[in-house]
Amino acid sequence: LKVIWEPSRHQHLAVLAAAAAVTGDGRYADEVVDQLAEWIEQNPVGVGVHWLESLEPALRILAWLWVLPLVLGRPRFTPALCATVLRSLVAQARHIAANLSLYSSPNTHLLGEALALFVVGTALPELNAAADWRERGRAILEREIVAQVGADGVYREASLYYHAYTVECYLLAVIVAERNGTPLAPIVRAGLERMLEALAWLVRPDGRLPNVGDADGGRTLRLGAPNLVTVDELLASGALLFQRAELRAGLPSRGEEAAWLWPDAVSRLDRLGSATAPHGCRQFPDAHLAVNRARVDGDERWALFDAGDMGMLAGGHGHAGCLGLELYAHGRLLVADRGTYVYNGAPAWRAYFRGTRAHSTVVLDGCDQADPTTPFQWATRYRSRVVRRLSSPDYALVTGEHDAYGRLRSPVRHRRTLLSVGGAYWLCVDVLDGGGPHTAEFLFQLAAGLEAESVPGGVFAAPAAAAHGLLVLGAGFADATCRVVTGATDPIQGWQSDDYGDKRPAPTLCTTESLQTPAVRVHLLAPCVRSARGQLQVESERVGDGLAVVVRAEGTTDLVLCSPAADRPLAARGVELVGELLHARMDTTGELQKFLAVQARSVRWHGEALVQADGPGDWARVRQSHAAEPVADGASTGSERA
Structure with missing residues (x-):
């Protein structure tokens, strides 16, 4: 249904309306008018798939409210059609108010629905139900920012894509409220600012979101890019709202989306200026995430450590990839989280992308960290935490652990430490604390586009013609097998998805060893010049x-x-x-x-x-x-x- 629903969200109409406004070509506006009229005719109130989920009319009427002012003056937009559109908009708002996702999906679905009620009630106060819709939407938005967002500013569903979606939702709510003289409670503005701060730290140096948890490619309102894979423009809008240049995270942005929110946004953004990307260490205690950002000889280095659990509610958007890593250096992603691909229609692929083997962590005895039941539920859950985070002028360290393998016949607790040594290289130290024999698979998901070359003790991974890459060397292994798997389908391994519905082969480094616990194994991960890949050497002894x-x-x-x-x-x-x-x-x-x-x-x-x-x-x-x-x-x- 997602593929059917999304065109009827009418978010693409904003592109046509903007083209009409910028070029003066009325054909773009006429196309908007024609599509609105045809959709209303073909989708009677309460009939068909576009009335099944309340989020769908919520996103649709948000798009209408932003688009309509740009096309109302067209001759084709007759008074009769205007009345038809208004009746449909009211019917959709009534449907939302009567069918809020209070029980089925009290997450971003509920936020989008509340936003639609609040915006309709604020923008169209002449409607009979406007005040009720506005206040009902306001109450939900004010309540849910506490329920769905941690004190650390990170959305609680263990998905950074849905974090960005929630930022967008509350950004629109705050701007509409303040520009119409009906501000939301102070807790909303403060919560949104914390969410933007978190996003500015967590975003990669290239402006792309890490692939932590699910991502469905959707937006609350499409004012620029079709999805939130990159968030430079979203951060720019947040920086303008709070007048804090550092919220731009050092990323370039044109103010394309902010221009929909303030008429003078582009000039205001120029006056605000930019700030350098954040550097140092930041931990998000509620989300169990930690990020380290450093500049080494002019190169931006970024490391994300994910010790998170499955997230709130049923864990439907969380992945079983605890203690996973993402690493970035030399202008590219080096170690990746594999992403989402699809939700429904391909159960084997859904199981792979949300499973442990799609993450840079350790698999024990062939078992995932959690057992799935449905595409959005788990039969088992685990507990995890960040044990410590240390920072000094020369070191940055984070340690996390989980008890997912406590359910094995011989229970094991996995503790992992990621140590940055002056930003020059990372040490990944895995401690498997337990008793008895186990088979361990140590996985590193190398980013798509890298080619892995065998070197003594490990691999060097880089694009074919690139001067820089990542050296991965293991320590402490005996009688282990090391292999690189790319694009395998039986079993599925070595795939990456950077956008919903899209996947491509990507190399996975897998080192498998039969070992006795307790055990300690170490990997050195060093961004380096291709010509220097043999100059870094590792020796080890147990x-x-x-x-x-x-x-x-x-x-x-x-x-x-x-x-x-x-x-x-x-x-x-x-x-x-x-x-x-x-x-x-x-x-x-x-x-x-x-x-x-x-x-x-x-x-x-x-x-x-x-x-x-x-x-x-x-x-x-x-x-x-x-x-x-x-x-x-x-x-x-x-x-x-x-």
């Missing part, structure tokens, strides 16, 4: 249940010690750790330059005590001559540094 890793680069050597538990001593290469993780950098002479110790009670470096504490804590030394200092855990605050 030490009990833990792992010692050495990363050699030109001019530096990094030592990494990883333990499955903070209270287990780990000693290797003259270094002793009682803690979870140690990263230490040495120069060419072997002199210690800096280190980060996570949940450490003790660190001894060739006999010298670097850390000695009564209990576990996080410590860093950022310069050779400085002593170790405690690092504050930002996991509960979500604070950032500029």
Whole structure:
């Protein structure tokens, strides 16, 4: 039905109406008039598929209200047709008011319906039911911004596309309310501002949304692009509303959509100016998301860490990809979330794209993290959280965990740490805490358009003629098989969907190993020049249940010690750790330059005590001559540094 519904939302009429206004060519306006008249004639009130869901007339009448002022003056728009359109609009508003999605889809469906009632009641106050519709829509919008949006500003359905959709919905509501002298409650404006702040941090440096959770390609109102895959114009409109240039996230925008909302939007946007993209670390505690943004030698680096669960209600738009990653560097996406593709009509594809194997995480014993029942429901759910987030001048770290594999015969808790080392490379440390043998598949979803080339210890992935790419090297594996799967259909693996209904082959790096838990495995993920892909080398040795890793680069050597538990001593290469993780950098002479110790009670470096504490804590030394200092855990605050 989605394919049938969307043309009858009439969002494309805004393009025709704008063309008429800009070019003065009346044929565009006449086409709008003809399509309105034909649709009303062919869709009697209450008859047919376009009256099944209240969201459909809601989106349709929103489009009408924005389009009609641009075509009302056409000779073809006769008084009789004007009356016909008004009667249809009123009938659709009545249908919405009588059939609100209070129980079936009390999510973005309800928000869109409330917005339509509020806008109709505000824009057409002469209608008998206008005041009732306006106040009913207002009440829902004011209530649902608390129910559907977390205190961290992220929409609760575990979908960043629906987050952007909700931003658009509330942006329109606030602008209509304030321009008509009927402002919404302060909690709405404050909530919208938090949502825009979150979006400005989460958006990729190229202006595209991460593929976290479902995306159906829809919009509340099409004032520019047909979907919200890119959000540069949406952020520009938000920046104008709040007069905050930083909400533009450093993205270029022409004000194309804002021009529909304010007559002087383009000049106002020029006066507002732009700000640089946000840099630093930001955590979203309610959504269990964390993002790290850095600029390295002029290159924008971006990493998203998803420790989220299935989202609110039945988890219908959440994916079973907990502890998944997305990575961006050198102007392109390198590690991707695979997206959505379709909701209905292709159950095997729906299961793949929302399943664990379409995400950069770990699959145990061939089981997804959650078992689906219907395309929008799950038989099992898991609990997840961000354990800690640390930030210092040289390091950015986030750790998350989930209990999805607690349902296995030999239960396992998966804990993952993503550590950025000065923005130069990321370390992905996976701890599988449990007992007994398991088969683990470590997956990295390489972005579509990359070609994977085997190198010692891993792969180098880049477009065929590109100078830069991503080096992926594993550490701690024994008797593992490593393969790259692209465009497979039996079973489905190695596909990416960047827009609803579209899919294309994309390489998936899969390392499979039969192992005994507890176990620690590490991957180094380094954006680098193709010619330098052999200059970064990784060595590793298992030490009990833990792992010692050495990363050699030109001019530096990094030592990494990883333990499955903070209270287990780990000693290797003259270094002793009682803690979870140690990263230490040495120069060419072997002199210690800096280190980060996570949940450490003790660190001894060739006999010298670097850390000695009564209990576990996080410590860093950022310069050779400085002593170790405690690092504050930002996991509960979500604070950032500029």
